[in-house]
Amino acid sequence: MTDVLGATTRRREATRQKLLDAAAQLFAEEGLDAASVEAICERAGFTRGAFYSNFETKDELFLELCGRVARARVAAVRGRVAALEGDAQFPPLTADPLAIVRQILEVTADDRLGILLMSEIRINALRNPQLGAAYLAQDAELSEGVTQIVTDVAQAAGLKFRIPPAEAARLMLTVWESEATRGVMSGAEDAELSRRTSEGLARVAQLIIEPPLA
Amino acid sequence: MTDVLGATTRRREATRQKLLDAAAQLFAEEGLDAASVEAICERAGFTRGAFYSNFETKDELFLELCGRVARARVAAVRGRVAALEGDAQFPPLTADPLAIVRQILEVTADDRLGILLMSEIRINALRNPQLGAAYLAQDAELSEGVTQIVTDVAQAAGLKFRIPPAEAARLMLTVWESEATRGVMSGAEDAELSRRTSEGLARVAQLIIEPPLA
DNA sequence: GTCTATAAGTGGATAGAC
DNA sequence: GTCTATCCACTTATAGAC
The missing domain is CATH 1.10.10.60 (Homeodomain-like)
Known part of the structure; x- marks a missing residue:
């Protein structure tokens, strides 16, 4: 001592x-x-x-790592939600109202190594029920956070969605991951990776948002 | 001899x-x-x-396996396209015009083991450039096949899409994979797996299809 | 707390009998 | 073509010195 x-x-x-x-x-x-x-x-x-x-073992370290990564992602999204709801005034809601969602998704794993780590965690979660449950839990929490943000933005900008906010959030998460994955696979640098996910999300946003009666 | x-x-x-x-x-x-x-x-x-x-090695076998799996998937989709364009008469285009797309996506890997194998191939493709290129090539071909089908169905059923057919196909592939993955992770049996991917695709279809001026 | 040394086991791959 | 036997590299994990 x-x-x-x-x-x-x-x-x-x-x-x-x-x-x-x-x-x-x-x-x-x-x-x-x-x-x-x-x-x-x-x-x-x-x-x-x-x-x-x-x-104790390599597996124990991996479990610990999964937990930390998940907590970090969830915390990042939660932080954004809190910041958003604290401000009465939003960042500029111009031609791209869901830009803020993009920024959130980029917070956690927007580089080659981050994507790879997430993929590695995911495939292990597919095989290990304990990891799988944890993965789904953090995924649900993440999705909930993004839903919150999407709802806030929609209300503030006076947008109408063609699908429930939860589905919209899920879709954005899905498309983001898909674009990121194919981006890494094609050898894209981090900058181009970011551009590709951005464009993918913009397309989804356009699809989701009810066009104003111009 | x-x-x-x-x-x-x-x-x-x-x-x-x-x-x-x-x-x-x-x-x-x-x-x-x-x-x-x-x-x-x-x-x-x-x-x-x-x-x-x-x-020669385990890696060589894996490469061969990847090739066979990819060829099988592409062939399955190609087969559907050919069958579709051969028939003047389509299967019933009722309330669910994109049911046929579902059937196609289910052709190849609609069970737990198939999903897992695809995931394993994918993560290896993320790390190995040679595999990555092959993966992207087969993914593009698959996407093209689905695009073809989507286009055919739209024309036959007199549907209008809110996004280009290629994007619609991409979106359906993405959502299918996402639902399948989370389904496996939550321990769903093959039957429920099929149900979940189906519902996911139905939601996308609803979002993509331009509602008729009722 | 971190190091060295080592135990005990498993992996991929080869050589040669059948 | 397939088998047995074996080599060697490398791995996880532990024990004990510092």
């Missing part, structure tokens, strides 16, 4: 975080199975001893 | 097919890495010797 104030605990948490970050990169690049504990430790700047001092 | 007529060649092809089938199952269940050559051989009823007599 040389440490009364939890300094070692802070160090420990920093080590955990570095290991998690390194693991996230490697899981994205090579997949859960192909990424060895050795490689994770090497990238994080530790040896295996440190790893097994912090995590 | 005891074989002049290619009987051994046929046997060989049968062996290859069994190995490919067993591998497809295991890749779907456990993923490319986790599925050992040993396990593949065991399920196919051979030993490793037979495997390495037919394939």
Whole structure:
């Protein structure tokens, strides 16, 4: 007990975080199975001893990582919702009212590695019921957040939708992921990736929004 | 040269097919890495010797499998298109004009294992440029086929779309995959899986089709 | 808390008998 | 064509030194 104030605990948490970050990169690049504990430790700047001092197994680390990623995404969306409802005045609602939805979806994983990590998590969630349930839960929460935003924007801008807001949100999430995936596959740089998802979402928005009786 | 007529060649092809089938199952269940050559051989009823007599490596088998799956999907869609354009008379175009699109999308991978295999192929395509290019090519061909069908149906039923047929087809493919994935994740049986994708596509159809001036 | 060393097991792949 | 036997690289995980 040389440490009364939890300094070692802070160090420990920093080590955990570095290991998690390194693991996230490697899981994205090579997949859960192909990424060895050795490689994770090497990238994080530790040896295996440190790893097994912090995590029981590689699977436990992966579970922890999934949780953190999910919480981060949900928190990002929640933050946007709160900011939106705090402001009486919205950002400019011009020709592209759903621009704000785009920004939200871009918050979390709008780069090559982020997409890959999400895909890796997803396929593991398909095989592992425990992970699957967690995945669906965070997906539902995300969807709910986006629904909230979509509803707010619609009301503020005086837009009418051709489908319920929840379906609209779901559709936007789906299209975003689809475009992002095909973008990564075609070797698009992060900038072009962003452009492609944007255009995809704009098309959906156009389809969803009831045209004004011009 | 005891074989002049290619009987051994046929046997060989049968062996290859069994190995490919067993591998497809295991890749779907456990993923490319986790599925050992040993396990593949065991399920196919051979030993490793037979495997390495037919394939250079596990990766080569996977590539071959990807090709076969892609060709099968494209062929299924092409077959539908041909059948559709051969008939002057369409199947009943009642309340649900895009039911036929549903049937097409269900042709190829409408069960748990099929979805999993597709997902496994997809994530590998995200990491391997060669696979990625092949994946995008088959995806484009598939999309083109569905576009063709959508166009045919629209013309025959006198429907107007709110977006170009190609975008409509893309959207249906995307929504189908999304629903199927979440269905598998929530542990849905094959029957319910089919129901969920159906409903998803019906919603998209409703959104896409220009409502008649009632 | 982190290191080294190592145990115990599994993987892909090859050689040669049948 | 398929089998058995085997090699070797590499993996996870543990034990114990520092």
